[in-house]
Amino acid sequence: MIMEIADAKKNLQRKGFLDIAVDPTLDLFAVIEDLKKKKNAIVLAHYYQEPDIQDIADYIGDSLGLSQQAAKTDADIIVFAGVHFMAETAKILSPQKKVLLPDLKAGCSLADSAPPELFKKFRDKYPDHIVISYINCSAGIKALSDIICTSSNAEKIIESVPKDQPIIFAPDRNLGAYLIKKTGRDMVLWNGACMVHEIFSLEKITKLKVRHPEAKIIAHPECEPAVLALADYIGSTTALLKYSKQDSAKEFIVVTETGILHQMEKENPDKTFIPAPPNNACACNDCPHMKLNTLEKLYLCMEYEQPEITMDESLRLAALKPIERMLEISAKAGL
Numbered sequence: 105m106i107m108e109i110a111d112a113k114k115n116l117q118r119k120g121f122l123d124i125a126v127d128p129t130l131d132l133f134a135v136i137e138d139l140k141k142k143k144n145a146i147v148l149a150h151y152y153q154e155p156d157i158q159d160i161a162d163y164i165g166d167s168l169g170l171s172q173q174a175a176k177t178d179a180d181i182i183v184f185a186g187v188h189f190m191a192e193t194a195k196i197l198s199p200q201k202k203v204l205l206p207d208l209k210a211g212c213s214l215a216d217s218a219p220p221e222l223f224k225k226f227r228d229k230y231p232d233h234i235v236i237s238y239i240n241c242s243a244g245i246k247a248l249s250d251i252i253c254t255s256s257n258a259e260k261i262i263e264s265v266p267k268d269q270p271i272i273f274a275p276d277r278n279l280g281a282y283l284i285k286k287t288g289r290d291m292v293l294w295n296g297a298c299m300v301h302e303i304f305s306l307e308k309i310t311k312l313k314v315r316h317p318e319a320k321i322i323a324h325p326e327c328e329p330a331v332l333a334l335a336d337y338i339g340s341t342t343a344l345l346k347y348s349k350q351d352s353a354k355e356f357i358v359v360t361e362t363g364i365l366h367q368m369e370k371e372n373p374d375k376t377f378i379p380a381p382p383n384n385a386c387a388c389n390d391c392p393h394m395k396l397n398t399l400e401k402l403y404l405c406m407e408y409e410q411p412e413i414t415m416d417e418s419l420r421l422a423a424l425k426p427i428e429r430m431l432e433i434s435a436k437a438g439l
């Protein structure tokens with residue numbers, strides 16, 4: 105066993121997680137609860153995580169809620185059940201805490217669509233513009249930005265900028281196009297997108313609606329404009345969940361990653377939630393990055409306190425500023 109741990113730690117960077125066999129008879133829920141208490145650790149999970157992880161989490165939320173929790177927790181260890189940019193944001197906000205991510209390879213296609221060196225060249229072409237970046241980006245992009253936003257607060261963030269101030273919005277072109285429509289601001293967009301939200305099939309959603317005419321279509325703003333045009337309601341994961349509770353409809357076609365259905369079904373046992381289908385036969389409405397985390401990897405990372413998020417201090421400080429601006433504007437707006 106000792107050798108197994110030493111080997112697993114040696115292979116950590118290459119594999120992204122501690123590859124150690126976990127005894128299948130272990131009650132992982134009980135062991136993780138014990139580890140939380142013993143180590144004063146908090147588990148933060150995004151809605152796109154698998155149901156077991158959501159059920160063991162101390163807090164489940166959207167990107168804004170998760171960063172607010174990461175900023176205020178008094179836990180010694182933050183275990184981030186989400187993707188890399190989320191855990192990195194937690195580390196930027198809480199540098200004195202140990203931040204663990206069950207699988208370091210849990211990345212994000214949207215964050216990857218904006219390499220900092222290319223983005224810097226792009227930004228430099230618009231010296232009069234300020235940069236608002238969606239939180240789904242690397243610390244390198246955050247450091248090149250003036251304000252960060254999430255899908256919950258993006259409109260308020262844009263509205264906080266004087267009307268005559270030109271804006272670059274990065275990295276999501278779909279969210280950016282949606283915000284241009286909502287706010288009437290003519291922003292310059294970086295050409296990035298999320299692989300999960302881009303793959304929904306307009307044709308299949310239209311057919312579903314024909315079969316379920318009473319169903320409300322609810323969609324995340326990372327979807328393409330043609331899909332958003334079909335939606336009865338558009339919002340962040342938290343906003344979609346809230347809408348599904350408050351609206352009187354009994355059926356919903358949910359156009360975002362399937363993980364959110366777990367909370368929707370738990371909180372609305374009398375309603376039906378239909379995941380919107382992708383445009384091929386794969387399970388591409390599951391985010392392959394989010395779903396790299398498993399309960400076993402969560403347990404191992406808490407037991408051995410690896411993989412840990414680490415960061416260069418000057419990069420952290422540069423990335424912190426626009427995140428703090430986001431949190432200040434959000435607090436003022438009561439978000």
Ligand code: 13P
Pocket residue numbers: 165166167168240254255256298324326339340341342
């Ligand atoms: P929100 O949960 O903030 O709506 O973001 C969705 C998402 O794509 C996270 O990766």
Ligand code: SF4
Pocket residue numbers: 152187211212213214215240298299300301361391392393394
């Ligand atoms: Fe990134 Fe899209 Fe996965 Fe969210 S769902 S983590 S935006 S790839």
